Amino acid sequence: MHCPHCQAETSPDAYFCITCGASLSNTTEKRFNGPGLTSFILGLTAIVLLVGSVFAMLAFVENDTLDDGGWQTLLTLLLLVLSVGCTLTGLAFGIVSVLLKNRRKGFAVAGLIISVVAVGLAVFLWVLAHAS
Numbered sequence: 001m002h003c004p005h006c007q008a009e010t011s012p013d014a015y016f017c018i019t020c021g022a023s024l025s026n027t028t029e030k031r032f033n034g035p036g037l038t039s040f041i042l043g044l045t046a047i048v049l050l051v052g053s054v055f056a057m058l059a060f061v062e063n064d065t066l067d068d069g070g071w072q073t074l075l076t077l078l079l080l081v082l083s084v085g086c087t088l089t090g091l092a093f094g095i096v097s098v099l100l101k102n103r104r105k106g107f108a109v110a111g112l113i114i115s116v117v118a119v120g121l122a123v124f125l126w127v128l129a130h131a132s
């Protein structure tokens with residue numbers, strides 16, 4: 001890689017040219033990973049919604065109100081659907097953000113992991129619900 005200012009040879013991870021001192025941040029600085037952060041937030045939201053729907057379901061089962069087909073059932077289903085939606089969107093953003101070049105990978109990897117955890121949790125709860 002060459003310095004855009006003096007064309008001297010520079011190391012690929014250098015922030016400054018060692019020959020002329022010009023900043024190389026335009027070419028080497030990793031940009032903020034928007035999709036990564038989005039994926040992270042969606043993954044977190046998915047887990048919160050999932051846990052919320054499970055607690056709602058447990059509370060309604062406890063009170064014997066889930067089978068009535070009333071607002072409790074709708075609320076639980078709504079939370080579940082929202083959670084699955086957030087999980088899938090978060091997963092898609094996570095994959096895209098990890099594949100993006102010259103972007104920070106921290107949130108991208110965290111978002112991907114948390115989305116996978118949300119998928120795993122959803123599958124686990126699904127199996128659990130159908131096993132009982």
Ligand SMILES: [Zn+2]
Binds near residue numbers: 005006007017018020
């Ligand atoms: Zn230079």
